Amino acid sequence: MKERRFIFVTGGVVSSLGKGIISASIGKLLQARGYSITIQKFDPYINIDPGTLNPYEHGECYVTRDGMETDLDLGHYERFTGIETTRDNSVTTGRIYHTVIENERRGNYLGKTIQVVPHITDEIKRRILRKEDPREYDFIITEVGGTIGDIESAPFMEAIRQLKWELGKNCVNIHLTYVPYLKAAGELKTKPTQHSVKEMQGMGIQPEILILRTERDLDKAVLEKVASFCNVERDCVVQSQDLPSIYEVPLNMQKQGLDKAILRKLQLPCEGTPDMEEWRKFVEDMNNAKEIVKIAMVGKYDLQDAYKSIRESLIHAGVRNGKRVKIEFVNSEFITKENVAERLSGAKGVVICPGFGQRGIEGKIIAAEYCRLQNMPTFGICLGMQMMVIEFARNVLGYADANSREMDLATPHNVIDIMEEQKSITMMGGTMRLGAYNCQLLPGSRVRSIYGKEQIKERHRHRYEFNNKFLEEYQKRGMICSGRNPESGLVEIVEIPELKWYIGTQFHPEYSSTVLNPHPLFVDFIRAAAL
Ligand code: GLN
Secondary structure (H helix, E strand, O other): OOOOEEEEEEEOOOOOOOHHHHHHHHHHHHHOOOOOEEEEEEEOOOOOOHHHOOHHHHOOOEEOOOOOEEOOHHHHHHHHHOOOOOHHHEEEHHHHHHHHHHHHHHOOOOOOOOOHHHHHHHHHHHHHHOOOOOOOOOEEEEEEOOOOOOOOOHHHHHHHHHHHHHHHHHEEEEEEEEOOEEOOOOEEOOHHHHHHHHHHHHOOOOOOEEEEEEOOOOOHHHHHHHHHHHOOOHHHEEEEEOOOOHHHHHHHHHHOOHHHHHHHHOOOOOOOOOOOHHHHHHHHHHHHOOOEEEEEEEEOOOOHHHHHHHHHHHHHHHHHOOOEEEEEEEEHHHOOOOOHHHHOOOOOEEEEOOOOOOOOHHHHHHHHHHHHHHOOOEEEEOHHHHHHHHHHHHHHHOOOOOEEOOOOOOOOOEEEEEOHHHHOOOOOOOOOEEEEEEEEEOOOOHHHHHHOOOEEEEEEEEOEEEOHHHHHHHHHOOOEEEEEOOOOOOEEEEEOOOOOOEEEEOOOHHHHOOOOOOOHHHHHHHHHHHO
16 A cells, blocks of 8 residues: 555634635645545534534535535535545544444453543544555545634544654644734734644644635735744745635645645655646636626525535536626525515526425425526525425415425325335434435436436435325426436436426535536536526
8 A cells, every 4th residue: 555644734723714625725736746635524523423413503514425424624625626535534523432432332442441542542543544444545634623722622632643753754734823913903913823833732743834814915024933933944834815715725825835845744755836727727717707697595594604515516617607606695584475586686597405494495485486487597406406396286286285294294295205214213313315326317308418428326415305106297297307216216306398497406416516527417507597
């Protein structure tokens, strides 16, 4: 096996500095030099995974192809680098403890007292090193969630400290901090950075590269000061100033030589420059796109991060079409029959968003009806697709009480129903239909021509399904099933061929759109919206 190098990315001062974007950018720059990489996220919270977390707590829940519900940073990793992450790329304190406790019950440590050090830290180290993963990686990048000084992240820091000692030159510590600007003093302040580094030094870790997040350009003197106060070489201090788009971050890091600093620290040759041509072209196209296409996102979480992957997929698709997508969030809770036209006015296309539970669903159904009648390009995703289906049953098939079992246990017109195998499930966490499933596309359908192939595989995250009992009625009245699971016969895609673009997917195509490979459904949706 090739020798693996390890890069640790930690954060200090405050959260939300964009460690995920930085980790993804580092991955991208190393790939662009021909290296193979993977990126993993270690989160210090106790939940086994973020699957049961409310998006207000933790933003979107991202799903890997092998069906793990994970942190949204994995979405950045995949979108930036095109790598395929798996359940091994997302680890929480909960999972670490779960494994250790199971091992204890099995008798694996018989006779020993189980402690945070060494048992928990050993399990963290085992997962960081991925010795059982046979794939070849030149670099394994590990991002540690949370902020230095948190009680919860202490075992992760201890694991990193030990690994530096064990791996030596094969490992580098990168620390991301914040340099605030104090308006009243007219000054940029480096003290929080100094404190954060000191805190790490107190844990026995010397950051070797510092990335300073800042809203204002830092001049040389500031960078020099940080270098000398924190025991870091001058060219290992880089700034990450606010940029118009996250996709400019890798180029900014490259400009400042972050990739070179990393390679030097790992004692690897660093001649030449990374091949970022395709990426640069994407950023140029993004910045050159003038024509705006306004897309309304009908959902219930009024929070940027809640629909992260959909937002990014729309941006990728816009660039591919030479358009600038302007996303407008429309809260479905406040949509009524009376105001729907006004709420969606100006939109050239509408996305009906995924979600769980009752809140805001009637507004989604009203939006679906409006879009169908107005022949508006409309993309329903998961719960969004289910709402398209319910709307059609209520207003076209004539079942006024049509609903999903999720919302109404008693309706005889349960056009969205719970699957047989889901009925006996009592545990909430990790028990939905999760991960990638096959889908056979109908010859002659719109989706068949959009994908340009017959079989696709897309990721799922839901418990309820289209009820096949009603399928014939739907097809007769013009809403067809154009994608089906070949094994189970479950409906994966519905569309109304008569309309311009009215497609609902039970799966989440947004999880697999990347910068260099935008998802065909989103690309075609924006094309149709821009017409
Ligand atoms: N709540 C729906 C279900 O469980 C849809 C889930 C989703 O939109 N991801 O089937």
